[in-house]
Amino acid sequence: xxxxxxxxxxxxxxxxxxxxxxxxxxxxxxxxxxxxxxxxxxxxxxxxxxxxxxxxxxxxxxxxxxxxxxxxxxxxxxxxxxxxxxxxxxxxxxxxxxxxxxxxxxxxxxxxxxxxxxxxxxxxxxxxxxxxxxxxxxxxxxxxxxxxxxxxxxxxxxxxxxxxxxxxxxxxxxxxxxxxxxxxxxxxxxxxxxxxxxxxxxxxxxxxxxxxxxxxxxxxxxxxxxxxxxxxxxxxxxxxxxxxxxxxxxxxxxxxxxxxxxxxxxxxxxxxxxxxxxxxxxxxxxxxxx
Amino acid sequence: xxxxxxxxxxxxxxxxxxxxxxxxxxxxxxxxxxxxxxxxxxxxxxxxxxxxxxxxxxxxxxxxxxxxxxxxxxxxxxxxxxxxxxxxxxxxxxxxxxxxxxxxxxxxxxxxxxxxxxxxxxxxxxxxxxxxxxxxxxxxxxxxxxxxxxxxxxxxxxxxxxxxxxxxxxxxxxxxxxxxxxxxxxxxxxxxxxxxxxxxxxxxxxxxx
Amino acid sequence: xxxxxxxxxxxxxxxxxxxxxxxxxxxxxxxxxxxxxxxxxxxxxxxxxxxxxxxxxxxxxxxxxxxxxxxxxxxxxxxxxxxxxxxxxxxxxxxxxxxxxxxxxxxxxxxxxxxxxxxxxxxxxxxxxxxxxxxxxxxxxxxxxxxxxxxxxxxxxxxxxxxxxxxxxxxxxxxxxxxxxxxxxxxxxxxxxxxxxxxxxxxxxxxxxxxxxxxxxxxxxxxxxxxxxxxxxxxxxxxxxxxxxxxxxxxxxxxxxxxxxxxxxxxxxxxxxxxxxxxxxxxxxxxxxxxxxxxxxxxxxxxxxxxxxxxxxxxxxxxxxxxxxx
Numbered sequence: 001x002x003x004x005x006x007x008x009x010x011x012x013x014x015x016x017x018x019x020x021x022x023x024x025x026x027x028x029x030x031x032x033x034x035x036x037x038x039x040x041x042x043x044x045x046x047x048x049x050x051x052x053x054x055x056x057x058x059x060x061x062x063x064x065x066x067x068x069x070x071x072x073x074x075x076x077x078x079x080x081x082x083x084x085x086x087x088x089x090x091x092x093x094x095x096x097x098x099x100x101x102x103x104x105x106x107x108x109x110x111x112x113x114x115x116x117x118x119x120x121x122x123x124x125x126x127x128x129x130x131x132x133x134x135x136x137x138x139x140x141x142x143x144x145x146x147x148x149x150x151x152x153x154x155x156x157x158x159x160x161x162x163x164x165x166x167x168x169x170x171x172x173x174x175x176x177x178x179x180x181x182x183x184x185x186x187x188x189x190x191x192x193x194x195x196x197x198x199x200x201x202x203x204x205x206x207x208x209x210x211x212x213x214x215x216x217x218x219x220x221x222x223x224x225x226x227x228x229x230x231x232x233x234x235x236x237x238x239x240x241x242x243x244x245x246x247x248x249x250x251x252x253x254x255x256x257x258x259x260x261x262x263x264x265x266x267x268x269x270x271x272x273x274x275x276x277x278x279x280x281x282x283x284x285x286x287x288x289x290x
Numbered sequence: 291x292x293x294x295x296x297x298x299x300x301x302x303x304x305x306x307x308x309x310x311x312x313x314x315x316x317x318x319x320x321x322x323x324x325x326x327x328x329x330x331x332x333x334x335x336x337x338x339x340x341x342x343x344x345x346x347x348x349x350x351x352x353x354x355x356x357x358x359x360x361x362x363x364x365x366x367x368x369x370x371x372x373x374x375x376x377x378x379x380x381x382x383x384x385x386x387x388x389x390x391x392x393x394x395x396x397x398x399x400x401x402x403x404x405x406x407x408x409x410x411x412x413x414x415x416x417x418x419x420x421x422x423x424x425x426x427x428x429x430x431x432x433x434x435x436x437x438x439x440x441x442x443x444x445x446x447x448x449x450x451x452x453x454x455x456x457x458x459x460x461x462x463x464x465x466x467x468x469x470x471x472x473x474x475x476x477x478x479x480x481x482x483x484x485x486x487x488x489x490x491x492x493x494x495x496x497x498x499x
Numbered sequence: 500x501x502x503x504x505x506x507x508x509x510x511x512x513x514x515x516x517x518x519x520x521x522x523x524x525x526x527x528x529x530x531x532x533x534x535x536x537x538x539x540x541x542x543x544x545x546x547x548x549x550x551x552x553x554x555x556x557x558x559x560x561x562x563x564x565x566x567x568x569x570x571x572x573x574x575x576x577x578x579x580x581x582x583x584x585x586x587x588x589x590x591x592x593x594x595x596x597x598x599x600x601x602x603x604x605x606x607x608x609x610x611x612x613x614x615x616x617x618x619x620x621x622x623x624x625x626x627x628x629x630x631x632x633x634x635x636x637x638x639x640x641x642x643x644x645x646x647x648x649x650x651x652x653x654x655x656x657x658x659x660x661x662x663x664x665x666x667x668x669x670x671x672x673x674x675x676x677x678x679x680x681x682x683x684x685x686x687x688x689x690x691x692x693x694x695x696x697x698x699x700x701x702x703x704x705x706x707x708x709x710x711x712x713x714x715x716x717x718x719x720x721x722x723x724x725x726x727x728x729x730x731x732x733x734x735x736x737x738x739x740x741x742x743x744x745x746x747x748x749x750x751x752x753x754x755x756x757x758x759x760x761x762x763x764x765x766x767x768x769x770x771x772x773x774x775x776x777x778x779x780x781x782x783x784x785x786x787x788x789x790x791x792x793x794x795x796x797x798x799x800x801x802x803x804x805x806x807x808x809x810x811x812x813x814x815x816x817x818x819x820x821x822x823x824x825x
Contacts, residue, residue: 178374179369179371179374179375180374180375180376180377182342183367183375183388183426184388186340186341186342186362186363186366186367186389187362187363187388187389187426188360188361188362188363188389189388198377201377201379201380202379
């Protein structure tokens with residue numbers, strides 16, 4: 001309340017020209033986050049591959065106006081590599097988290113609506129995947145499918161659905177026993193009609209927030225297994241590859257090789273987290289009007 | 291037409307029976323009151339009669355046949371808490387028209403304002419929501435209405451408004467109504483006949499001691 | 500919450516027990532900042548110019564339909580309105596201003612709430628343990644045993660979980676949890692929703708007992724018959740404000756002793772009376788007009804009624820907000 005009155009009283013002071021209410025500032029945060037991510041992807045397409053080819057005349061340069069993030073031992077521009085790496089990460093993250101969320105939605109709804117056997121089976125699967133350490137499962141899958149983008153995407157997609165499945169299953173179970181769903185049956189509506197009209201609108205916020213919050217996980221895990229050598233091939237400009245290569249050069253003082261790409265990864269992950277949290281605030285009825 | 295409960299019995303899991311060998315007949319055009327101690331299974335009985343719950347013993351018959359399991363049900367139930375029986379993410383218009391298309395005349399009889407139709411449930415009060423729930427349950431196909439503490443949460447004026455409108459409609463359409471309520475004044479006022487749900491083995495927490 | 504006040508208005512005049520006025524709410528307004536479609540906000544006034552007072556040893560019933568703002572009054576007194584609420588006016592407890600800091604300090608001890616149902620309890624905790632967590636001073640276990648003895652709750656009941664309680668037991672547990680700290684002001688928000696008459700009577704008798712010990716009880720309910728069973732005074736709420744404060748005894752016969760047309764209509768619409776409702780509905784906060792909010796449904800409407808909200812005036816040992824009150 002204090003905050004609000006404070007905000008309202010500010011309105012009267014002419015000095016403060018622009019004042020955003022919570023929903024506006026939330027929306028601005030979300031939009032600027034999305035803008036940054038789009039910019040990274042767009043930039044990676046616009047940048048030519050020329051800069052990441054070998055240029056022995058420009059080896060091991062520290063950061064300068066010419067090379068923002070410096071160059072590596074083959075003379076490749078680290079800024080370009082980072083942007084392209086990030087864009088690849090975002091792409092993989094988006095794909096993997098979309099698959100995860102859709103899997104979670106389908107399994108969650110199936111567990112809660114298709115009877116006991118299906119529910120037991122899905123719950124068991126959820127428990128198995130949640131019992132396995134994330135990274136171990138990921139490495140196993142990526143390794144079994146052979147390294148490369150395919151293994152990483154399938155690996156990340158297959159290991160991130162259990163949490164959300166559980167949430168959606170619980171939500172559907174609760175919704176199914178709610179009075180308005182029971183009334184709907186008595187209005188002569190079919191199960192499918194109810195699932196689409198009554199249940200889905202309640203699950204959409206979970207869906208979107210889940211999608212965005214899975215994103216950073218997916219990106220970090222992709223980077224981790226690539227770093228460990230089970231992921232993308234060393235020729236691809238992936239953040240994990242960059243970080244793992246740079247390890248060899250850190251001891252000779254080439255700090256920029258790991259520092260800037262690592263920082264960029266952190267920023268991107270943080271932006272996604274922020275977008276997700278803000279979305280959640282907007283969807284949550286308890287805080288929606290604040 | 292008759293709505294009949296024949297020797298029905300019900301209990302939750304292994305708990306004591308809420309009621310057994312209970313029979314009841316509700317005729318078209320009749321307004322029947324159902325009284326009973328709290329926790330004696332009035333609400334459960336209402337749910338069973340409307341087909342929301344399956345009876346464990348005996349059977350429910352509508353016009354001599356079992357209750358239908360698909361389509362718009364001829365036996366409709368209106369609950370105590372209207373805010374629980376509407377989808378909070380639907381507009382009032384969609385809620386109202388979920389089962390059928392009520393005409394403006396009926397809306398007017400229940401005091402539903404046109405501008406309420408474009409609102410969300412959380413923008414209306416309990417009394418206003420309950421009017422929607424009642425109209426939603428009163429399609430021409432409805433033969434019996436079960437009112438489970440339907441107006442217990444409403445103020446006296448809204449309660450009287452809703453009941454007067456229902457009583458009038460019941461007369462026109464020859465509806466049978468079961469009034470489940472602990473308010474003896476209300477039951478006395480609106481019902482032709484009152485039955486009491488027997489309360490011998492019904493103390494709800496007897497199983498704990 | 501900002502409460503604008505002039506410090507001279509309410510210097511403590513009485514100190515010690517036997518406050519003539521335990522709680523005094525004057526000119527309280529509550530608004531909510533809400534989002535309309537998209538990004539625009541609006542301020543929605545839901546309670547306006549509300550006055551009530553409650554003395555110790557007294558039961559004041561606050562009666563109104565859902566949406567009349569009676570629960571919000573309770574929340575304002577306890578200081579638990581949501582963050583997007585704005586309050587103005589003043590609330591005095593024991594003749595001292597109830598500031599947000601003071602509210603925080605004394606709610607749960609001096610001022611307490613009896614909630615609607617066991618849903619307000621932790622479902623996974625035995626009730627005796629739960630009641631103990633409410634204790635602020637002294638030995639929790641002793642306090643809990645003492646209060647359970649008072650309300651005739653056995654140890655067996657204490658070992659149960661909230662969902663196992665029967666209606667009557669649940670009421671007693673909720674009351675014992677609320678009064679365990681010796682509260683002076685007890686706010687009961689719909690304490691008997693849809694309960695059997697015997698349990699309602701039992702619960703109301705417990706509230707009566709508390710006032711005999713010097714507490715003040717504010718009983719919030721939509722059900723005028725419940726209120727009449729036990730209350731000394733009745734405050735009738737309509738569309739976010741008090742329209743009449745009357746001794747409970749004035750509800751009799753055809754309602755001829757009542758002052759406001761709405762109160763009369765409310766009384767006459769009871770099933771034991773005429774059961775004939777007046778038409779119309781309580782306006783929604785977004786449609787509140789300047790004048791008397793009951794005017795559109797009132798038989799006595801004149802141009803005076805639509806101009807401005809009538810002020811509360813004294814009439815026959817009660818108060819009423821109507822130009823045509825008789």
